[in-house]
Amino acid sequence: MTSLAEAVDAVADEHGFSGVVSVDRGGRAEFAKAYGPAHRAYAIPNTVDTRFAIASGAKALTALAVVSLIEDGVLSLGTTARSLLRDDLPLIDDRVTVEQLLAHRSGIGDYLDEDDPDLDLDDYLLPVPMQQLATPEQYLTVLDGHAAKFPPGERFSYCNSGYVVLALLAERASGVGYHELVRSRVCAPAGMRDTEFLRSDELPDRTAVGYVPAGDGRWRSNVFHLPVRGVGDGGAYTTVADMSAFWRALFAGRIVPPRWVTEMVRPREDVPGERLRAGLGFFLHQTRDQVMLIGQDAGVSFMSVHDPASALTYTVIGNTSAGAWPVLRPLRERFSG
Known part of the structure; x- marks a missing residue:
């Protein structure tokens, strides 16, 4: 029988994977290996402690920050967006609540609509210069002008x-x-x-640059593709070790109380077109009690899966747009079925 290391190495070599793969149980590493370059121009290799962007994987960080404010009485699940937006973003329905936003059931128009079949994440998608997007308030011009897709609470629709x-x-x-x-x-x-929301134009050491293919075997960095600093929908940088720490802390109740963890990872509905279920800020395996974070963007591919019962965590982070997905296959076959 092929070992996990052999299976991962074979797929990584076949697809030219650039990133890190990690498997651990309760924080004890069973497999951890880095592949490919963190910086192509200077031939700096990735290492197991390289920081990578995780795109929409950061939505869980946003959800937990919001839930912690709910626990403190600063917000509630029923708080309406309008009560705090006031006159901003007038196309957002006055009935939209924090809970609906967390659950992707708000129906608001999306500045980056992943339901669009023509969407190409490697394209230049931002309608304003990327250096103008570093704080939530700066996003108002990008968020504005998108008509609602459906009435609040009607159905699930993933919404950046x-x-x-x-x-x-x-x-x-x-x-x-x-x-x-x-x-x-x-x-x-x-x-x-x-783990931090780093600016893409001042990445520190031990941090991978994201790359998109430019044809004829050439690569370009993703610095002109994404906001210069991520906010609520994505853009954090992390390591595989920090992801392992995250899952352990989450289920130990160190971020929000256990009752909130249970509520956030409770399967609420199936995700249309995907073999996934949705919680609040988290995705879940279709049939197993495994919780996961998923992120993809220009020069970014990421997935981290945690099984609370066995304390198993496996994470793949890549610094290309699709690099993580082939490498995930042998891990999912062995640990997720």
């Missing part, structure tokens, strides 16, 4: 705008900046020392 709105509501309700909310309420209690 909804999580930017959540970041905006959290800031306005608490008086604390979004990035500080995530740092103090999620990363610090979880011991995630290497």
